[in-house]
Amino acid sequence: MKQESTEMVTTNSPPKWRLIVNKLIKISVNMSLVIGAIYLFGMMSTIHGKELPEEYFINGYPSIIGLVDSEIFMGVIFVITLSIFVYALYLFWQLHEVAVHKSQQMSSAHTQIVFALSLCGLFIDKTWWVLAIIIAFARWDVIGNAISSIINNGVRGNKQ
Structure with missing residues (x-):
C-alpha cells in the first residue's frame, strides 16, 4: 500500500485581503492625484468671473455654456488632453x-x-x-x- 505524502506546500504569497487592500490603496491614491491635478489646473485658469449672466439660461434652465465657463471643467479638460498627449507619445515610443x-x-x-x-x-x-x-x-x-x-x-x- 502506497503512503501518500502529506507535506504541506507553503507559499510566501500574501493573503487575498492584503492584495485587495493594496489595490484599493493604489486606486485611492491615483484618484486623489487625478482630482488634485484637476483642482490645481482648474485654479490656474480664470474664466470671466463667478457671476452667471442671464444668457447662460434658456427658459430658466441652465445651458451647456455654464459648464464650459467653470474652472473645474477646464481643469478636467486640461488633464484629459494632457493624458491623451502623454499616451500618444508613449505609443509612438513603443512603435519606435x-x-x-x-x-x-x-x-x-x-x-x-x-x-x-x-x-x-x-x-x-x-x-x-x-x-x-x-x-x-x-x-x-x-x-x-x-x-x-x-x-x-x-x-x-x-x-x-
Missing part, C-alpha cells in the same frame, strides 16, 4: 522601439546595432530606423545559407 524589442526577443547578436540605429533614426534621419527594422526582422540564418549557396555555386561552376 519595436525593432529593439524584436531583436531582444530573438536573442539576436545585432541587438546593440539595432538599438543604435533606432536612436539614429530618432534624432538624425528615419532611414536609420528603417534599416534597424530590416536588421531586426531579417532571418539571418536563411540569408547566410542563401549567400553561402550562391558562393558555392559560383566557385564550383554549377549553373541552374
